Structures are given as C-alpha cells and as structure tokens.
Amino acid sequence: MKKKNTKPFALSKRAEEAMTANGFGVILEEFREIFKVLAEGQKMLFERMGRMEKHVDGIENRKDGMESSLKTIMEYLSRIDDKPKDIRAELAEIKKEKAGQKEVTALETRVSRLESELASIRGTLSQTAAVRV
Numbered sequence: 001m002k003k004k005n006t007k008p009f010a011l012s013k014r015a016e017e018a019m020t021a022n023g024f025g026v027i028l029e030e031f032r033e034i035f036k037v038l039a040e041g042q043k044m045l046f047e048r049m050g051r052m053e054k055h056v057d058g059i060e061n062r063k064d065g066m067e068s069s070l071k072t073i074m075e076y077l078s079r080i081d082d083k084p085k086d087i088r089a090e091l092a093e094i095k096k097e098k099a100g101q102k103e104v105t106a107l108e109t110r111v112s113r114l115e116s117e118l119a120s121i122r123g124t125l126s127q128t129a130a131v132r133v
Helices: 013-096 101-132
Strands: none
Touching: 013 101
C-alpha cells in the first residue's frame, strides 16, 4: 500500500523553494512600497517643519522690533517726564526772584503745553500697546 499524502496539494521540493523565494520577493516588494510611502511622508513633514521655522523666525524678528520700539518710546517718555519738573523748578525760582509777569506767564504756558503733550503721548502709547497685545 502506498503512503497517503497528508498535504492537500503536494509540491515538489523545487516547486516549494520557488514559491518561498517568490513569496519572499513579493513581501520585499511590499516593504519597499511601504518604506517609499514613509519616506515621502517624512520628506513632507521636514518641508513643513522648515516652513514653520521660517514663520516662527519672522514672528521673533517682529517681536524684537516691537521691543526695540517700545524701549525707545519709554526712553523718550522718561526724558519728557523730566522737562516739566525742570520747568516747574525754573518757574519757582523766577517767582522767588520776582521776575516780570510776562516770563512767568510764558513759562506757565510752556509747562501746560508740555503736560498736554505728555498726556497725549501717553494716551497714544497706551492705545498702541493695547493694539499690539
């Protein structure tokens, strides 16, 4: 009696090796396609990151410019703050010396004008700061 084959489809050893090699080739081809898709995705992500970095650099440059402008404005305001004080001291000195009324009136007008200018600049600065924030 002949021995029964337990495999439903019996293949020769050579045919089985060919199937294994062919199957391995198919699997390799699948992996190549998967890695190709992954590589394309990585490339797109790197490009997007590059664009994001440029955008962030632009924002940082604008922020630095705004900080510089604000520093300049604050320095200007501190100089303006000193002017009314100096003028008031000058005015007090003039009053002590009993200078002519015209000089006192002119200085009072000048102080009032400078105080108005200062208030206007502070208002503008507050509005500008509120808009930028």
